[in-house]
Amino acid sequence: MSIMELIENAxxxxxxxxxxxxxxxxxxxxxxxxxxxxxxxxxEKCTSPGEFVGIEADRKFGAIVAMIGALKIRRPFVFIDTRDSESSNAEKVASLGIKVIARHHASENRAYLTEIPAGWHLAASHQTLGLPSVEDEIGYAIHTSGSTGDPKCVLVRTDPLTSVIQYHMDRLSVGSQSRTLQFARLTFDGCITEILWTLTAGACLVVLDEAQLVPGTVLQNTLEKFRITHLKTTPFALTATETSSAMSLSHVINGGGACRPSVVQKWSEVAKFHNAYGTTETTVCNFLSGELMPGECTRSVPLGDIVGDCDYYIQGLAPADEQCSSEGIASRGELVITGESVAVGYFTAQGVQRFTDIEGRKIYHTGDIVERRGGQLYFVERLDRQVKVRGYRLDPGEIEIAVCEISSVMDTVVTVESHEGDKNFEPDALVCYYQGNVEPRAVRRHLEDVLASYKIPSVIKQIDAFPYTSNGKVDRDALQTIRLEVDCFDEKMSSAQQILHLARQLTGVDDAMLHDNFFDLGGDSASAVILINKIKELGWVDAGVRDVLRAENLKALADQLQERSV
Structure with missing residues (x-):
């Protein structure tokens, strides 16, 4: 059955x-x-088959009706957010050849069609061509957030949705008494599965204003008040929101980012918990796990089983780096999705950039590094987040996974920064930020047991909560600001206290004491140079790295310097 036949049955x-x-x-x-x-x-009166219709991305009944209506009569649609700039929306309207916009009529609580707003018209000199004809039947277009570059317009076909939605209905036991919270923004393709798995099952879709979806206490209250049984949301929302016995949840799904063991531990206490993985370019979701048990996810969380009409393979990153299984197949590398679930391609000013290989087969390189262990697939890192520090190529995600093996760690982010926090300097420090009830020293000891020495961060910083951007991504610039927010020197500080203050700042160990050795705290050659430069600024102009190397601990270093004239 097609999606529309399933909805008609409901x-x-x-x-x-x-x-x-x-x-x-x-x-x-x-x-x-x-x-x-x-x-x-x-x-039908205003458009022709294959002609795009724009839908205002308001969390209203009318937007959902417009989406289903467009699918029903084969009109591809695109959600447009009125909060975006007029120039951005004008580009979308012009490039896709949109002539009408669907809106929600508040007083009558219905969907209606209207002309393009005046501000969404490009100047005549900047007009772009509408969508060229393509052989595939397009269901919708999604504009990616552009977090790793310029935003892209993805053209997604209708047919692959059916198997994706049916798989979700079966695995998540969606029935006529289920209540799904419509959590994802309509401009994010995660909304597609939420909406369709609900309306094809005869279940209830709970559509609320964003103010009622704020992660934390607000979302907790919403889940309780509206008796939500099915929730798919982000790692951030799952980390920030606490569970309660008043919830009616039966299935919770992590999507949109790497899932941590602590999240499985927390939410599996109130519902069957699942992990999902997919990309906009491969029809929303490609992997969905069965019910996850905390005891099976102590190291990391599997992506799950294949969803929909697709397959995959792992492409080794380079001959020297490729890790192979006993069968000679790469067990770690870039995830490549193949099959009918692969979308048409990117719509660009030059036309459609298709997701196909030289032989015309549908294929999409995700840019995600994954690892196959014990028959399961695990996310490691984005390919474009690989870094080179101290002469070694590293996957920050691998280090994050190791940190999250500590049961009391909720989440972690590993970045590469300048020790001094100045973006004009070459990044020379591997910095680990983590949220959890464990001291930095314990985190370092754990990493020393499970990782090669060159993968252990120089700075390990405990924080209360991660800062996030409006798109739900960790704000790495804000993290660096948190690390550098330290008290200034007090003129009354002794030389020993000043050195201790510097050591704490350079290693992230806020409870470092004078009896600690600088290198045991995480100091390395780069941070030792910075420490000495700071010490010279305090007046010990003849201080050198050798003083740090020879000092048994910070107190000994301070004593050595104190013996010299200032």
Whole structure:
């Protein structure tokens, strides 16, 4: 069956069930069908098959009706966020040849069509061509966030959605009594699975304002109040939100980022917990795990089983680096998705950049490094986050996985920075930030047991909570700012206290004491040079790295310097 046939069955079998619970009221499947028919009638009069329709990305009943209506009569759609700049939205409208916009009519609680807003028209001299004809039937376009470069417009086909949605319905036991929280923004493709697995099962989609979805206490209250049974959300939201016995959850899914063992531990206490992986370019979701048990995820969390009509292989990064299984197949490298789930391609000013190889087979290189262990696939790191420090190429994700093996660590981020925090300097420090109830010294001891010495961070910094960008990504610039936010020297400080202050700043060990050795705290050759430069600024102009190397501990270093004239 197609997606639309599944939805039509839900309307037929559960006409009096709640289809949507919204701020404007509850809508039954019978009412939903009536609204859908009315909107489809409007859309057929205003557009032709294959012609894109824009949908305002408001969290309203009308936006969902418009999406389903577009799918029903084969009109590709794109969600457009009115909070984006007018120039950005004008580019989207012009490039896709959009002539009408679907909006939500607040007072009548329905979807309607309107002309393109005046501010969304490009100047005549900047007009771009509309979408060229392609042989594939396009279901929708998604504009990526552009977190690793310029935003891209991905053209996704309709047909692969059916097997993806049916797999979710089965694995997540979505039934007519289920209630899914529509969490993802409509401009993020995660919303597609939330909406469709619900409406194809005769279940209720709970659509709320973003103010009721803020991770933490607000989201916790929302889950309780609206009796949510199915939740798919981000690692950040799962980390920041606490569980409670008042929740009605039956299935919780991590998506949109690496899942940590601590998250599995917490949420598996109140629901069946799953991990999901996929990309916009490969139709939302390619892997979904079964119920995960904390005891099986002490090291890292598997991606799960293949979803939809796709396959994959692991491409070794280079002959010298390729790790192979006993069968000679790369067990660590870049994840490559193949098959029908692969989208059409990127729509660019030069036309459609198809996701195919030289023989025309559908293929997409994800840019994600994965590892196969014990028959399971695990995410390691983004390929573009590989770094070179101290002459070694490193995957920060591998170090993050090792840190998260500590049961009391909730999450961690490993970055490469300048020891002094100045972006004008060459990055020379591997810095580990972590959230959890364990001291930096214990983290270092654990890493020394499980990692090669060159992979151990110079700085290990405990923080209360991670800062996030508006897109839900960890704000790495803000992390560096946190590390460098230290008290200034007090003029009353003794020379020993000043040196101790510098050592704490350079290693991240806030409870470092004078009896500690600088290198045992995490100091290395680069940070030792900086330490000496700072000491020289305090007046000991003849101090050298040899003084740090020879000093048994920080007190001995201070005593050595104190014996010299200042």
């Amino acid at each position: 309307v037929k079998n559960y006409p009096d069930n709640d289809a949507m619970d919204t701020p404007g009221g509850v809508i039954t499947y019978r009412e939903f069908d009536e609204q859908l028919r009315e909107f489809v009638h409007q859309l």
